Amino acid sequence: xxxxxxxxxxxxxxxxxxxxxxxxxxxxxxxxxxxxxxxxxxxxxxxxxxxxxxxxxxxxxxxxxxxxxxxxxxxxxxxx
Numbered sequence: 435x436x437x438x439x440x441x442x443x444x445x446x447x448x449x450x451x452x453x454x455x456x457x458x459x460x461x462x463x464x465x466x467x468x469x470x471x472x473x474x475x476x477x478x479x480x481x482x483x484x485x486x487x488x489x490x491x492x493x494x495x496x497x498x499x500x501x502x503x504x505x506x507x508x509x510x511x512x513x514x
Contacts, residue, residue, distance in 0.1 A: 491497045 486494045486496065
């Protein structure tokens with residue numbers, strides 16, 4: 435059987451989804467106190483934004499990522 439390599443992404447997606455859903459249904463749920471620190475909330479974003487506001491721009495990972503995206507866009511456009 436000839437299996438085209440582009441189909442592997444879809445197959446891997448559904449295998450991963452099946453594993454995640456299966457493990458989630460089989461295991462017991464932990465109380466909220468144990469998983470609260472693992473769940474992202476908007477308060478985390480607010481706290482992090484306050485923390486980053488005190489740092490100079492060159493130490494702020496958000497500015498660094500914007501510069502990296504701009505450099506990537508320039509390189510892609512240059513070689514287009």
